[in-house]
Amino acid sequence: MPEIVAEPVVVTPAEPQNQTEVFAVHGADPEVLAYAMAKYSRSALSMKESLKEISSQRAEQFLNTFYFQYGHRSIADLAHIAFAIERLSLLAAISLVDEQRWDGQERSTRYQNFKKSGWYMPDFGADRSAAQLYRTSVEGLFTAYHELAEGMFESLTKQVAKPSEMKQESYDRTLRARAFDVARYLLPLATNTSLGQIVNARTLETQVSRLLSSPHAEIRQLGERLRGAATGPAWNVHAEELGKLQQEVAALDPALGAKAEALLMREVKTAPTLVKYAAQNNYEIETKRELAQAVADLMKDEAIAPAPVVDLVERKESLEGEIAATLLYGASHYSYRQLRDAVSSLNEARINEVIALGTRHRGRHDELLREFSAGQNLRFDILMDIGGFRDMHRHRRCVQIIQRYTTAHGYDIPEGVSEAGLQPLYESAVQAAHDAHDKLGTDSADYILPLGTRMRALFKMDFAEAVYISELRSQPQGHFSYRRVAWKMYEAVKKQHPALAQHFRVTDVNEPVDMLKR
Missing domain, CATH: 3.30.70.3180 (Alpha-Beta Plaits)
Incomplete structure (x- = not known):
């Protein structure tokens, strides 16, 4: 039998493709986008092809396997989520932002009057005397804060002359900001603030876990609400306009309106999979x-x-x-x-x-x-x-x-406090708050500081x-x-x-x- 000689395999080299493409991605759910990006390591599909074939259900299945079972936690770095956190205390805000991978902005105590922002009241249970001491201390600080801000503004207007080319409104706003610079020293940690953050899902998971481990009830509740916001329906900034558009489509064509409703009015959950198991640490x-x-x-x-x-x-x-x-x-x-x-x-x-x-x-x-x-x-x-x-x-x-x-x-x-003759007011307010803090002696007392x-x-x-x-x-x-x-x-x-x-x-x-x- 004659020897069979194998034909040499000819490999055609890939053609040069000097055609780099760059495009921004909009409209994909954060977890779906994270899955699509993760597929670069496991698939030759382009981003556009991946996003067309991926559904939320497939993304959840993938993340359950590779994120939770295999521990490929870097996948969660690819899902970025924006949150608005409003009416939380300054104490809670400090804890919230204590992440090395964090981006956000908060209301500035330097440029805004916080007198009417409200404040956090812990639950003292049946201890009415503790609750009253807390309330009196916080209210006393806000009263002193207002007096100090007004006193500093009056003092500054006497020290700093308004340039002739400067508008009165700009002059007043600038000196008010300087007065708030000083007065903010009397704001208690109970003071309400608001902030926005954009974090990836891995940071969010560790953030939620850390918040749930806090000795302060407010911060633990904040962790629960963050987890709920990530795993539940997100607020859609265009929901009202999309709803009207869907109704107009349905009025012209009910069948097409139903399709439009499924696409335009669907609930989007930003991180229903990646954060669902976050618990106290x-x-x-x-x-x-x-x-x-x-x-x-x-x-x-x-x-x-x-x-x-x-x-x-x-x-x-x-x-x-x-x-x-x-x-x-x-x-x-x-x-x-x-x-x-x-x-x-x-x-x-x-x-x-x-x-x-x-x-x-x-x-x-x-x-x-x-x-x-x-x-x-x-x-x-x-x-x-x-x-x-x-x-x-x-x-x-x-x-x-x-x-x-x-x-x-x-x-x-x-x-500037001493020069304005306001040091007795300032020191009296701070010392009273410190005395109340030490008298209460609980984690809730920190809000008085x-x-x-x-x-x-x-x-x-x-x-x-x-x-x-x-x-x-x-x-x-x-x-x-x-x-x-x-x-x-x-x-x-x-x-x-x-x-x-x-x-x-x-x-x-x-x-x-x-x-x-x-």
Whole structure:
């Protein structure tokens, strides 16, 4: 039998296709779009072809398999969802935005009068005296806020002359904004605000889980409402016009109207699959509880040491020591330097025991606590007013470890209050609120704290981020509180790394500022 010789296989090379196409995608449900994008790794179909063949049901089936069973969590990064969150407290807003991958905007306490915004009232149950003390404290702060804003505006009009070319309306608006800069220090954390956010589904899932783990009832309810908004029907901005159009079509052709109704009036659920299983994070809850006990055992009621507004803590400890100190920092009110020094006195085995507390309750799908983000060369321990911190909080390229609220660090007095003769009014209002907070002694008492109250947060970052924050936040149009912090960050780097100071383009906050140029 003759030998069979196989014919050589000729592979035709692909033709050159120098035809890059770029187009924006509009109208696809977030989860359907996420599925379509995920298909790039598993299919040669174009985006247009994928979207034409994908239904919401198929997207749900795919996500149930690859997201929940196989753990391909990056798929959720592709589904972006817009939310409006209205009439939540400032305290809840701080917690809501505490995500490293977050985009949004909130009502500004610098440019708006919050006197009529309303405020959050916790449930005190049968404890009427506690409820009355809370109500009296919040109302007292709002009264003082109004008096301080009016008093500062009157004082500023006497200090700053209106240029002849400036309209009265612009002059008044500018000085009002400056007056609100000062008066906002008296706004309690109970004050209502509103914000909008655009987040991907993975961030939303971790956000909801974190909110559901809060000791504050309002924040837990916020987590439930976010989950409900993501898994339930979304509000359609064009619903009214589409409804009218569908009715007009149906009047002309009932059969076509039915088709139009199915397409135009269908309910859109932005993340019915990706967020449905979000629940409280027991890993975080149990770990925080055990770390708080570990701090108490280590520090043994040691007094909180005095600390500057900005402390750039030089690196002396090992990576293990940094992780242990950071874990304890988030569960205490001590400075990072004080905890770092206390941890450095421990032996290796004891340090490793503290680190082990941070992972003991970690579940299969739990990401490590933020405190494990260690190794950055620049660690700024910042002690500043809550209002100013909220602006610093927006910097997402750094790791932020935020301590719980307390009256232990006292409060700041805003610029201009003393000169306007309003310091007695201000200090009386803040002190009364702090006294009421300590008397109540519950999580709900945190809502009474005014924004002038000092809080502590650890900011870990690289050099580029330190330059960015110092340059941006020291600019003349900024708030005097965070301008001071940004300047001190620059000075701290200059002291420890003098050769690098030349690369900062900061604005000297000690130079006078024209109040009419904002």
